[in-house]
Amino acid sequence: MARGPVDDPYVYPGTLTLKNKLGITDAGLLRAAEYAYTRQRTADAPPLPLTPDGFKATHKHLFGDVFPWAGQVRTVGITHPRHQEPFAFPHLIEGSLAKQFRELAANGNLVGLDAASFAEKAAHHVGELNAIHAFRDGNGRTMRLHLKQLAAGAGHDLDIARLPGKAWNDASGVSFRTADPRPLAAVIVQGLGSRERPEVEAAQAAATLSPDGLLVYAALAEKIDREMVKLTLGDKAEMRRFVADELVRREAREGPVVLTPEQRQLAAAPIAPTPAPGADVVKPELPSPPDRNRRR
Numbered sequence: 418m419a420r421g422p423v424d425d426p427y428v429y430p431g432t433l434t435l436k437n438k439l440g441i442t443d444a445g446l447l448r449a450a451e452y453a454y455t456r457q458r459t460a461d462a463p464p465l466p467l468t469p470d471g472f473k474a475t476h477k478h479l480f481g482d483v484f485p486w487a488g489q490v491r492t493v494g495i496t497h498p499r500h501q502e503p504f505a506f507p508h509l510i511e512g513s514l515a516k517q518f519r520e521l522a523a524n525g526n527l528v529g530l531d532a533a534s535f536a537e538k539a540a541h542h543v544g545e546l547n548a549i550h551a552f553r554d555g556n557g558r559t560m561r562l563h564l565k566q567l568a569a570g571a572g573h574d575l576d577i578a579r580l581p582g583k584a585w586n587d588a589s590g591v592s593f594r595t596a597d598p599r600p601l602a603a604v605i606v607q608g609l610g611s612r613e614r615p616e617v618e619a620a621q622a623a624a625t626l627s628p629d630g631l632l633v634y635a636a637l638a639e640k641i642d643r644e645m646v647k648l649t650l651g652d653k654a655e656m657r658r659f660v661a662d663e664l665v666r667r668e669a670r671e672g673p674v675v676l677t678p679e680q681r682q683l684a685a686a687p688i689a690p691t692p693a694p695g696a697d698v699v700k701p702e703l704p705s706p707p708d709r710n711r712r713r
Contacts, residue, residue, distance in 0.1 A: 425493060427486070427553045435554055437483050447483075454482045455558055459577065462562055467526050467570065469514040475566075476552050476559040484554070490514075491553040497593060504550035513549045517542065527571040532609050533620035535573055539564060540602035544592035557585070564605070573609060580608040616654045622661035627673035630664050632684040 427435055434444045441447040458479045465471040465478070477488025490510045496503050505513050520542070521527070527538050543560050550556050561577050568575035581604065588600035606617050623634045638657045645653060668674060676684065 435484065438485060439483060451483050455479045459562055465566060467521060467567060469518050472514065472563055475563050476555060479558055479562060480555050486553065490551045495550060500594060504548065510549055510551050514551060517545050527567065530571060531620060532573055532617045535571055536602040536605040539567060540598035540605055544598045544601055547589050548593055575608045577608065580604055619654065619658035619661045622665050626664055627668060629676045629681065630668055630674040632681060633674055634661055634664050636684045
């Protein structure tokens, strides 16, 4: 829980226990009850809009059984429990939320991104929401449910239970202090379902290739997508991961791939549209990396 001010209207006088609908005055018992309610509420959450109002509705859905202020932005300043740095000042919360969701909408709500790119962009978005910390309590669970719904709308499966709690908190802390979303992106990847993991691993492997090696990988990946029409999306992702791993191993053994100018141009050229049925088809051969002895 984030630390509140000394004179905190959200807690019972003389305690650190948040005022609640259940009448519980013991902080430990309240925490246990709160998690029991929100666990069920997470499971039955309806789709909610990816807007500031939708984000507030997510908090209300999760905590409406427990807190009378569920779904309302906080009116007091709070600080990070470990670093004692302030989250967004109350008068800046609404404007900051509006800005983040405008940015999300401008990025198409992250639709159409592969899993690695989704994790990267989503980590930035969630990191900014964490810095805002819009609610007096329950921000982490609200962000995780929001992230799950964001992922679903973008075509990805995200299992909140697979987001390790300590790693999430640590990565959120790094994002808050440094604005670096990469540790949080790595945690989000762990929550992505098996359908996305080969795609993530292929992208991670390909990112380590030389420029020409990446061109070869992109050409081969495109050929897999275009020609292997009988494969499922998951099987294609597995093949792209295999290709990326093989190229990485080859470069580790033999050094970076070096293409000739002609091979480089062919690898980077856009693929021609699929011809109409019955038309003559000439399939260009993809470039093979030149022999090591021809490299300069």
